[in-house]
Amino acid sequence: MRFFRAVLLIAPLVVGVQVDRRGREIYDGYKVFRVVTDDGELADFEAQLESMSAIELSRNRGHIDAHHFDIAVPPESLDAFEALNLEAETLTEDLGADIALEGELQPFPGLETGVSGISAQAGAALPSFSWFSAYHPYADHLTFLRSLQAAFPSNSELITAGTSFEGRTIQGIHLWGSGGKGSKPAIYYHGNVHAREWITSMTVEYITYQLINNYSNDTAVKAVLDNYDFYILPIVNPDGFVYTQTTTRLWRKNRQTRSGTSSVGTDINRNWPYQWSGAGSSTSPGSETYRGAAPGDTPENTGIRTFGDQLGAGKGIKLYIDWHSYGQYILTPYGYSCSAKAPNQSKQDTLARNTGTAIAAVHGTRFTTGQTCSTLYATAGGSNDYFTDVTKAEIAWAIELRDTGTYGFTLPANQIIASGEESWAGQKYLWANF
Structure with a gap:
């Protein structure tokens, strides 16, 4: 060329x-x-x-x-x-x-009124569903999580997975069902590892909201919460996320500084200490895919990795999903190699295709499915490879949400609910069939 x-x-x-x-x-x-x-x-x-x-x-x-x-x-x-x-x-x-x-960032809208939702398990009311009509400042995401937990007090707790480079707590929520806290295998979700991918945290929060809201009135939701513990971290790159809201909307990496360079930031999702130095990551600190000076040397990766390792060593991880945008993909292992296959690759491929079908049934949004390297590109040091081979998650995916490039990372706020609805349908299919 x-x-x-x-x-x-x-x-x-x-x-x-x-x-x-x-x-x-x-x-x-x-x-x-x-x-x-x-x-x-x-x-x-x-x-x-x-x-x-x-x-x-x-x-x-x-x-x-x-x-x-x-x-x-x-x-x-x-x-x-x-x-x-x-x-x-x-x-x-x-x-x-x-x-x-995208619209202006909107404050936390308060709690629902006149909605019983989750009946006997409920404490306070759920946050207003209007939360999903806009994007929000980082501090309000923390308020939203606290309000979700307060609405489901007997079956949830706030969790932390370490601290960011600038000192922010990586905050999440743990949900469980009738088996009791920590008694079942884990489902572990990460959102907003790449700072500019705002739709990911909103979609992960939508799924969390629906799990709580439907536990008492949807047998499929009750079944998955009774059989698995959910550990959900909507924003695992809080420093980068805040920076996209205050300074540079299209910032991707964390905000880590390093000696010997004026460049700022490391790609947390090229920093996992497994197959770290291959294609798809960069040794240049100025690159969007800079992998760091050593495997796992970002504080954010250390926090979410240590938390995941503990889950794997405990009851095990049934499902791990790293939520991204954009492109509309469901990506199975591996990213570091286009020829390597997970032990249960055939099962994962089938589940991914059928999850894509369930997503498309809602609004017609089509997701491409396949192994990360051969379907999208090589991604050395990526999360789903680490969770497959190190933490031994049964299923470990990366999902790239809407769209395919028309708006890209700047998806209008009026598509938040639609993204949540179709992702919810896909997850309900997956939970019922994995």
């Missing part, structure tokens, strides 16, 4: 970051392009991304021997970018306009 040689001949474009009156970066006029490359040019293009003014948003293996990158290009660089005559599709004409569709 001749056009990448042209890219490498162009001097890096230096563009001043524009900020609003609150110090948040502005993306008005940025365009998002999907650029196609082949395997032979991939390394050159990956290196070039760091020196271009474009922001890498996503990548996908695509069809055989080809990859596509979704990149956001600032208005000052559009003429130079378009002059390259790349094989590129325009996904978004104005990224700033898309971000505006």
